Amino acid sequence: MVIFNDMGKSLIVQKYGGSSVANTDRIKNVANRIASYRKKGHSVVVVVSALGDTTDELLELAGRITDKPSDRELDMLISTGEQVSVALLAMALHRIGIDAISLTGPQVGIITDRTHTKAKILKISADRIRLELKKGRVVIVAGFQGMNADQEITTLGRGGSDLTAVAVATTLNAGMCEIYTDVEGVYTADPRVVKDAKKLSVISYEEMLELASLGAQVMQARSMEVAKKYSVPLHIRSSFTDKEGTIISKEVKAMEEVLVSGVTANKGEAKVTICDVPDRPGIAAVIFKDISKADINVDMIIQNISRKGHTDLSFTVPMAELNKTKDVMNKIVRGVKAKGVVYNNEIAKVSIVGVGMKTHSGVAAKMFQALASKKINIDMISTSEIKISCVINKKYADGAVRVLHKAFNLGK
């Protein structure tokens, strides 16, 4: 999988999450791992998150000052977390005789737009990284942060360090971008729920994107999309073992038998149902315009068959946005003259994902049958080319994952 870049040696970008650098011992471990790559002749650029819970601790400090900190000052505050990590990792590398230098996002030249706390990367002028690599140094980049055109410090939002790693790997045309985390890779199902869940050795960007957005929580969808767009080969693996993890790339070997790659359950959503909406053209547009204005992330949307000119309309939102949703819904319900609105946060979304299902019929039927065999009622269904999701009662979520894992023979 190693691609040789223009520096004549294979360049690897490694990203270490907060749990991989949670304390000084783990930082030393990371340094040893990096050293082993250097000894094999690789050039290495490392992207690091803040130590353990540092970001949350800083946010708590801010919370003790004010309920509504300005986004600009929040960025000033929380960007310090990654700056601490990079300095400590550089020291740990020096200690074992590896030449290394730490750089902040602004020093690297990660230029973002003017948004604070969830800035978008506009470009990376990686001259400084190239210069340091040429000196034979390991370059340690503070993840999650950048600088806008006014020299203001910005941060990239959730999963920002992954994004830094993928963007740096793209810019440098790296042979591989390794994402180190506290899991060993991507599994056919959550190993805590399904005993015989199997680690996937390889998976496509598309499948991983569905898994990420479905709550597999290995990597943010946003970074996956950038990786896919620029074909950056990713390797999701654990910083606590030397085992191979899961490679994510566009070239997945075609294995006819593999219909489904994995099963996931997302318990972090709530269902909102608007009852008895007068069913006239454009009514959904009216409803979702107001919801989108309130910056609420709607996932599944189901509209039932119209009865007597009225219909029920259901959708799911992240649990964290349920209160915000309720605020908006009261106004919407009055506006569209619906009978009322019902909320349900005892739901789970169970999904099967796999590129194989594109060309195979009967996958959906098999899924519904498996759930039926355990007497699990399906509340909502949505499908894409490579995914089928069913909303069910939350208490059956683990059972549903197990029966689906077995039905699609994923443990083998």
Added chain:
Amino acid sequence: MVIFNDMGKSLIVQKYGGSSVANTDRIKNVANRIASYRKKGHSVVVVVSALGDTTDELLELAGRITDKPSDRELDMLISTGEQVSVALLAMALHRIGIDAISLTGPQVGIITDRTHTKAKILKISADRIRLELKKGRVVIVAGFQGMNADQEITTLGRGGSDLTAVAVATTLNAGMCEIYTDVEGVYTADPRVVKDAKKLSVISYEEMLELASLGAQVMQARSMEVAKKYSVPLHIRSSFTDKEGTIISKEVKAMEEVLVSGVTANKGEAKVTICDVPDRPGIAAVIFKDISKADINVDMIIQNISRKGHTDLSFTVPMAELNKTKDVMNKIVRGVKAKGVVYNNEIAKVSIVGVGMKTHSGVAAKMFQALASKKINIDMISTSEIKISCVINKKYADGAVRVLHKAFNLGK
């Protein structure tokens, strides 16, 4: 004392030390104090240190990684402390409706030389500060830090935040530079030792310089020297009360009676005596060349009268540098063919300081007599135009301060 600057309003620079911003409640207090200045129509630039013991905690983290962290990475690490403070203080000001913006040393344009951990400020391009002041904002500057010509983050060493404040005040031609600390000002003696020690309402740069270097620990000598050079009026005061502190300026009202402004004792030094050195020309130069090469800070130097072509040579060094000194001394003793070397860390240096003594004779005699009245033996003496210091046994230090305070009538 308020001088009007070119912005048409009196500009005040305030510096808050670590104890003044040790926790979020204290940060809110500081915000209230700043707000009261804004309401009086002042423009305010605030320089802030790291919260409480943050810098020490960061150094401890580094210490768990390596014994010998690189200076560059240390700066990367410890400069985060002030960045946290400025962001939190900006939030605290926003909370009470005061427009404010935080800036890092690099964002301000504090340009230093290439030294790390004790960089020298080369210049401050304060355009950004001026711009923000014109918008009516309180500008909060991270103390202690700057940037060198290579965009590297540097720190200014001990007392660095004071230096930032004085340098910013100079650059902006501020009417006053207030140094907030946990003491109420400069006293005639340490109030913990001398009950009737009096707060001085005003003192000259020269006297304060002597007091700073003598261990009064209110402000670093380095910042005092810059303040003196550019005639920045300073006000040393407490962030915990509204009482006036001590003004430091060059215009001290001449009061003929005031010979002595204060008495201090420094217990942080050790005495080194080289015994029976062959007394030939240049011998002191040889000795102190090696000591200075080892970067040891020598204070008092006394050479006794030569007897039979041999002399004793004594000097004092900071206690913290005694071990380093011992390493060098063995070589020196052999080199100059001295008989041996004796160390004494049971000493204290008691000093009286005052511009008045320049023109009055008899001050030294009065000092010696006061010490003699308590049967305190004097071991070494050194004098300058505005200071007389005596080295005595450490156990008599507090008693010596008391008797001198009384002898020069400082409690009145």
